[in-house]
Amino acid sequence: SQQGEEDPQALSIQEGENATMNCSYKTSINNLQWYRQNSGRGLVHLILIRSNEREKHSGRLRVTLDTSKKSSSLLITASRAADTASYFCATVSGSARQLTFGSGTQLTVLP
Amino acid sequence: DAGITQSPRHKVTETGTPVTLRCHQTENHRYMYWYRQDPGHGLRLIHYSYGVKDTDKGEVSDGYSVSRSKTEDFLLTLESATSSQTSVYFCAISDKGAIGELFFGEGSRLTVL
Numbered sequence: 001s002q003q004g005e006e007d008p009q010a011l012s013i014q015e016g017e018n019a020t021m022n023c024s025y026k027t028s029i030n031n032l033q034w035y036r037q038n039s040g041r042g043l044v045h046l047i048l049i050r051s052n053e054r055e056k057h058s059g060r061l062r063v064t065l066d067t068s069k070k071s072s073s074l075l076i077t078a079s080r081a082a083d084t085a086s087y088f089c090a091t092v093s094g095s096a097r098q099l100t101f102g103s104g105t106q107l108t109v110l111p
Numbered sequence: 112d113a114g115i116t117q118s119p120r121h122k123v124t125e126t127g128t129p130v131t132l133r134c135h136q137t138e139n140h141r142y143m144y145w146y147r148q149d150p151g152h153g154l155r156l157i158h159y160s161y162g163v164k165d166t167d168k169g170e171v172s173d174g175y176s177v178s179r180s181k182t183e184d185f186l187l188t189l190e191s192a193t194s195s196q197t198s199v200y201f202c203a204i205s206d207k208g209a210i211g212e213l214f215f216g217e218g219s220r221l222t223v224l
Contacts, residue, residue: 030210042201042215043154088153092209097142097161098169099209103153 004032004089004102012108019076021105023089024069030092032065032072033099037086046074046087079109114138117202117216125224130189132219134202136182142205143185144213145169145177147198154201160185161208192223 007022023032031050035043049056049065049072056063062075076083086104093100114137124130134143142161146154146169156169158177166177174196176188189196199220203213 033212035213040218042217043203043213044215045212048212097167097208098144098156098159099213100156100170101146101154103151 004091004100006087006089006102006105008105009103010106010108012110013079015079015081015109015111017079019079019083019107019109021074021087021107023072023074023102025072025089025091026070027093028067028070032063033090034061034063034072034074035088035090035101037088037104039085043088076107079107081109081111083107084109115202115204115214115216117200117219119219120217121220123222123224124192126193127191130192130221130223132187132200132202132221134185134187134204134216136185136204138204138206138214139182140204140206140214141182142208143179144203144205145175145185145187146201146203147171147196148201148218149198157187157200189221192221194223197221197223 004023004025033048034046037043047058060077065072088104090099090101116135118133144159145157148154155171160166160179178186199218201218202216205213
């Protein structure tokens with residue numbers, strides 16, 4: 001079963017706009033990670049946020065975590081055509097050794 | 112880029128034939144994972160390894176077996192391939208397990224006719 005579920009499933013924006021993707025999960029987590037996948041490629045790690053953190057930044061990326069609502073958001077500011085990709089959240093819970101992925105958000109940035 | 116190689120990258124086979132996918136890493140990471148990716152399902156964990164000869168099942172392990180006889184190689188075997196195993200298979204590695212980031216290979220596209 002999937003722990004994380006991304007919303008929306010698909011998002012289309014103009015270059016320069018901000019893109020926000022959300023992830024909801026079901027059980028308490030140790031950390032939450034975001035990954036990007038370009039078409040036909042493997043996933044690339046973007047950012048990890050721990051359960052005791054509320055916000056984290058990396059370049060144009062901003063991730064927030066609300067453990068009371070069991071949700072996270074990924075904000076990409078000033079988007080570029082090269083940001084076109086699928087974005088996945090992934091969580092690990094308890095003593096689990098495995099990362100569970102959501103089904104992803106397909107982001108299209110139009111030039 | 113992390114040194115992780117999957118082979119073959121593409122394979123077409125027939126129902127009932129055995130198939131082995133190989134994941135090779137040069138990073139000396141302890142943890143290795145096999146995921147499958149299907150439309151609408153995201154990535155689902157098949158099996159993972161937390162050391163040489165130490166493996167465990169994931170969410171969708173039925174019909175799959177794995178072996179890890181040395182740190183750098185993690186093999187995924189479909190003993191008798193079925194059409195439902197048509198998918199893209201990704202290997203991932205990590206030095207910290209699920210508490211750290213995973214590095215993914217480029218994927219192996221398997222088609223079972």
